[in-house]
Amino acid sequence: MDKVLLINIDSTIPNLALKKVEKYHLDRGDEVIWGMALALNQVDKCYVSCIFPENRYKCLIFEGRALIGGSGYDMNVKLPPEIEAIKPRINWGFTTRGCIRNCYFCFVPRMEGKVRVEGDIYDIWDGRSKEITLMDNNILALPRHFKNICSQLRKEKLRVDFNQGLDHRLLTEDLWQELKSLKHQREIRFAFDDIGYTKTVTKALDLMKANGLKDWQTRWYVYVSTKDTFETVYSRLLILQQYKQHAYLMRDKQVHDNPMWIAIATWTSFQGAFKFDLHRLLKENDRFKGYAQYFPYSKDSATHCNMFGV
DSSP states (O other): OOEEEESSOOOOOHHHHHHHHHHHHHHTTTTEEEGGGGGGOSSSSSEEOOOOOGGGGGGGGGGTSSSEBTTTTBBBBOHHHHTTOOOOOSEEESEEEOOSSSOOOHHHHHHHOOEEEOOOOOGGGOOOOSSEEESSSSSSGHHHHHHHHHHHHHHHTTTEEEEEBBBBGOOOHHHHHHHHSEEEOEEEEOOOGGGGGGGHHHHHHHHHHHHTOOOTTEEEEEOOEEEEEEEHHHHHHHHHHHOOOEEEEOOOEEEETTTHHHHHHHHHHSGGGHHHHHHHHHHOHHHTHHHHHSSOOSHHHHHHHHHHOO
16 A cells, blocks of 8 residues: 655645546555645655646655646646546536637646547536536537536536636527526626627627526626736726626736736625726725725826726
8 A cells, every 4th residue: 555645736726636646546545645745755656736837836845756747837747547537526627628719828728738528527526416616618619518518417406617717709599598597606607808809798798688698697707917908907897897797807917916906806806896886986985995096097087087987
């Protein structure tokens, strides 16, 4: 019997690769130890996963003594085939891998390649839970598979969360009807990653509105990078607000600490705040007043009003 050490450097959600390793070794009768770096010299094998590149330095002490992988360390490192084939049923996982898109900020195409089917809910679901989380990066790119997954979810009466968001550009009336027929853990998620998607986003929202979309039923990831300005972000949020749908500001790490984006993230995420005018909150609300100084409008009232669309 081997002693096996598993180190999850930085993932805040279940680490599927390490869960596969765990199941493989437990099935062999090995002892599995989680997170105890001090035990490195007392184990027979060690596996390390690092998701974010800024944490790569934390892997240094394991180099030469462990199998280290993950998008934050080396995307070319793969698990042994016999471990990769393991399907841990932890109510969390992928039914597809890969993506048809090539977004400049996303490593999925480089790491996973073209979209393909990996399995179905029975490879993920433990048979007892009433909820399941699917992490597929672009499941709507395979509409036949998506419909099969929806059929399984309805059959088992599971509440689902498509955690990574759905591609609004691929939405059709029949796929929307499939989504509507499911029980969801929270709002249905999409992404509005760039101001250039305005026409496709409004088209998708109009389609859903014409087919029963309720107010505040969806949540849209709004990505913010160094190339964004107040206008490119705020105009996207106004569209979502006008359609009465939730938003979630996804700040790139390079802009994460910018006070203006923090204020806007608070506006979109703080319960109920997104239903109110941002300009008024910055002027009148004690929680938001302190952020007003960080917004790129002059003291001239005409410019002030123009920036906020009021």
